Amino acid sequence: MSGWLAIAGLGPGDAALVTPEVEAALAEATHVVGYIPYIARVAPRAGLTLHPSDNRVELDRARHALEMAAAGARVVVVSSGDPGVFAMASAVFQALEGAPEWQELDIRVLPGITAMLAAAARAGAPLGHDFCAINLSDNLKPWVVIERRLRLAAQADFAMAFYNPRSRGRPEGFARALEILREECGAHQLITFARAVSTLEERINTVTLVEATPEMADMRTVVLMGNSATRRVGRFVYTPRMFPGEAGTGSPSESARAQGSGQVE
Amino acid sequence: MSGWLAIAGLGPGDAALVTPEVEAALAEATHVVGYIPYIARVAPRAGLTLHPSDNRVELDRARHALEMAAAGARVVVVSSGDPGVFAMASAVFQALEGAPEWQELDIRVLPGITAMLAAAARAGAPLGHDFCAINLSDNLKPWVVIERRLRLAAQADFAMAFYNPRSRGRPEGFARALEILREECGAHQLITFARAVSTLEERINTVTLVEATPEMADMRTVVLMGNSATRRVGRFVYTPRMFPGEAGTGSPSESARAQGSGQVE
Numbered sequence: 001m002s003g004w005l006a007i008a009g010l011g012p013g014d015a016a017l018v019t020p021e022v023e024a025a026l027a028e029a030t031h032v033v034g035y036i037p038y039i040a041r042v043a044p045r046a047g048l049t050l051h052p053s054d055n056r057v058e059l060d061r062a063r064h065a066l067e068m069a070a071a072g073a074r075v076v077v078v079s080s081g082d083p084g085v086f087a088m089a090s091a092v093f094q095a096l097e098g099a100p101e102w103q104e105l106d107i108r109v110l111p112g113i114t115a116m117l118a119a120a121a122r123a124g125a126p127l128g129h130d131f132c133a134i135n136l137s138d139n140l141k142p143w144v145v146i147e148r149r150l151r152l153a154a155q156a157d158f159a160m161a162f163y164n165p166r167s168r169g170r171p172e173g174f175a176r177a178l179e180i181l182r183e184e185c186g187a188h189q190l191i192t193f194a195r196a197v198s199t200l201e202e203r204i205n206t207v208t209l210v211e212a213t214p215e216m217a218d219m220r221t222v223v224l225m226g227n228s229a230t231r232r233v234g235r236f237v238y239t240p241r242m243f244p245g246e247a248g249t250g251s252p253s254e255s256a257r258a259q260g261s262g263q264v265e
Numbered sequence: 266m267s268g269w270l271a272i273a274g275l276g277p278g279d280a281a282l283v284t285p286e287v288e289a290a291l292a293e294a295t296h297v298v299g300y301i302p303y304i305a306r307v308a309p310r311a312g313l314t315l316h317p318s319d320n321r322v323e324l325d326r327a328r329h330a331l332e333m334a335a336a337g338a339r340v341v342v343v344s345s346g347d348p349g350v351f352a353m354a355s356a357v358f359q360a361l362e363g364a365p366e367w368q369e370l371d372i373r374v375l376p377g378i379t380a381m382l383a384a385a386a387r388a389g390a391p392l393g394h395d396f397c398a399i400n401l402s403d404n405l406k407p408w409v410v411i412e413r414r415l416r417l418a419a420q421a422d423f424a425m426a427f428y429n430p431r432s433r434g435r436p437e438g439f440a441r442a443l444e445i446l447r448e449e450c451g452a453h454q455l456i457t458f459a460r461a462v463s464t465l466e467e468r469i470n471t472v473t474l475v476e477a478t479p480e481m482a483d484m485r486t487v488v489l490m491g492n493s494a495t496r497r498v499g500r501f502v503y504t505p506r507m508f509p510g511e512a513g514t515g516s517p518s519e520s521a522r523a524q525g526s527g528q529v530e
Contacts, residue, residue: 021279090503091506128355129355133398145508148421149423156414233358241323
């Protein structure tokens with residue numbers, strides 16, 4: 001038995017955004033498990049069995065993948081974006097929690113380009129300063145928690161990325177989120193609606209908070225809310241690296257001397 | 266003139282985490298600009314000029330890259346991780362702000378695997394629920410802002426990723442951050458120190474908040490703080506997809522039926 005399980009991120013849609021690490025895992029796999037539209041992104045080949053499933057059965061899917069790996073299969077669980085951001089990695093570890101016999105399996109998480117990073121890149125650099133990522137779906141937490149997090153994030157002046165802003169089942173949630181943001185943030189703060197990033201249906205639309213409407217988001221949209229310093233430059237939107245109020249002061253060369261790297265190794 | 270500028274993320278270190286999109290841009294480039302250790306990750310070849318620079322000259326570097334692109338060169342500005350997360354994209358747009366003559370240039374941001382996603386993948390799924398990313402460097406903002414954001418993020422029960430936790434120049438900052446987290450969070454909340462992820466020097470260390478010491482982080486570390494529900498399963502750390510308090514109730518199959526997707530398209 002030399003089974004393994006890889007929980008892999010396919011990125012936002014474009015094959016040029018899938019990492020070589022994920023491609024290699026898919027090339028070695030005997031089974032791929034995932035939500036139907038993500039499985040559709042995996043090229044069929046001899047020796048590879050695809051297991052598409054619906055989108056509300058994450059734990060069943062995770063257990064199925066673990067079972068196959070335990071039986072010696074080479075299994076990839078695919079998510080779009082990054083598997084650790086509102087996707088399958090947590091579901092697999094939750095399934096693992098109830099099954100100590102599987103905990104010594106060869107399990108790896110393979111990161112991917114998550115939707116907010118792809119969307120931010122297309123818009124410019126709206127997440128260029130401290131930011132947060134919030135799943136607006138209230139399937140997994142009560143709305144009161146979402147509201148509280150939105151208010152605290154706004155008070156912290158975080159830029160924000162919203163996943164799952166809107167679904168057919170709960171169209172009112174995102175309208176309420178916009179109301180809360182209007183109460184907590186400036187009317188002219190910029191908000192970017194990024195739909196189907198890196199696919200043929202990509203559409204990027206930046207408006208001010210006062211102009212934003214719930215209909216601007218659908219199930220394929222990630223929403224990026226700027227902080228109080230986020231601004232336009234030409235066709236781009238960016239959030240300065242420095243604290244609002246200190247941004248844009250001084251000449252570029254003076255700023256450069258006064259500023260640190262802001263980069264991580 | 267057919268110059269262009271791509272601001273590209275090289276991922277955390279491993280070549281298997283560089284996207285094909287970034288590889289393609291590097292293959293077409295005539296010039297690559299960046300901080301010395303990131304330039305060292307770009308393979309030299311005939312026709313490609315490498316421009317390594319120090320890590321406190323982001324705006325000068327950005328202006329240099331824009332100048333070369335405006336003169337017809339094909340220029341890639343490289344960052345580690347993702348260029349839009351505490352890296353060069355914001356610096357380029359800041360430089361662009363002062364130079365309207367460059368705003369019609371062909372400029373693209375190419376996303377990358379940012380450090381927190383690579384680190385989270387190695388640890389398990391500590392960012393599996395709502396989270397925030399905070400740059401702990403106080404070069405670009407006053408410490409009081411960092412402290413305020415830490416407290417608000419803890420009150421929101423966000424998981425947190427900390428970039429630039431510690432540098433030679435300001436060893437005391439991260440010690441203060443840990444003190445604040447101890448005031449706001451539970452003593453046994455899990456915190457992961459992920460050093461040099463995906464390189465030969467990689468080291469992942471998860472402890473409880475009460476056990477954490479400033480020395481556990483250095484300049485090559487990204488720190489991942491769990492939320493109140495983050496827990497260990499086997500050798501992994503994960504944050505449940507559902508709201509703390511509702512997590513882990515019911516059998517896996519019951520939970521599966523009760524839960525939504527939590528995934529983004």
